[in-house]
Amino acid sequence: MSSHQPQLRTVNVTRYVTPLREGGSLPAIVEADDDFLYVVKFRGAGQGTKALIAELISGEIARVLGLRVPEIVFINLDEAFGRTEPDEEIQDLLRASEGLNLALHYLSGAITFDALVTKVDAKLASQIVWLDCLITNVDRTARNTNMLMWHKELWLIDHGASLYFHHSWQSWEEQSRRPFVQVKDHVLLPQATELESIDAEFRQLLTPERIQAIVSVVPDDWLMDGSSTESAEEKRQVYFQFLTARVATSETFVKYAIDARKALV
Incomplete structure (x- = not known):
């Protein structure tokens, strides 16, 4: 069996849809330039990039083992999103997360x-x-x-x-x-x-x-x-x-x- 080499795509945020307030790190649903919806984990959240690293490594290990994990992608966040968000808490998070973040394909209806x-x-x-x-x-x-x-x-x-x-x-x-x-x-x-x-x-x-x-x-x-x-x-x-x-x-x-x-x- 050939070795597993993850091939993560890179997409860009085009629209901030809604925050997911279930957790303390304020992930959000966004739309990307491939027209799909994603749940973004932000590098500017409480645990910083360590949470993104854990998400990436653990998710791809699960995939190797044959378990179902939504597609993981790299996702770029432009500085413009932090300027236009009216909620101050979210605005601060977006400004701290400019650049490369991590996202999972949004499973609509799950x-x-x-x-x-x-x-x-x-x-x-x-x-x-x-x-x-x-x-x-x-x-x-x-x-x-x-x-x-x-x-x-x-x-x-x-x-x-x-x-x-x-x-x-x-x-x-x-x-x-x-x-x-x-x-x-x-x-x-x-x-x-x-x-x-x-x-x-x-x-x-x-x-x-x-x-x-x-x-x-x-x-x-x-x-x-x-x-x-x-x-x-x-x-x-x-x-x-x-x-x-x-x-x-x-x-x-x-x-x-x-x-x-x-x-x-």
């Missing part, structure tokens, strides 16, 4: 996943739990599932809170070997009965070459946020090493997840 309404089979639940343990995604709880049902299929969104090791670069090696303790709150953990077989399958899919291909598309200026003195390439390699180490030691987070599930059921 509804929020509800575990009480929609049953997920054991294999898919195990796949999603494994992914979230790998990328340390804290945002897949019953309170905030970050999953959508669209055309009767389950889609994963909003991975900006994952890869939280990058908020403390110094301890990344230690964090790469830790279990994901927040898995105990994962909305799909009770159904995730096939973690061991999924682990074997996904370790084969997520090769170092594929991880390298994904991290290679992260823009240099997103990496140079002033949080440390390393170069963009040095930081890019930390993401690569962190993820390859987690895949290589996945039995640690898989065992923890299995034990956490046994405690629930």
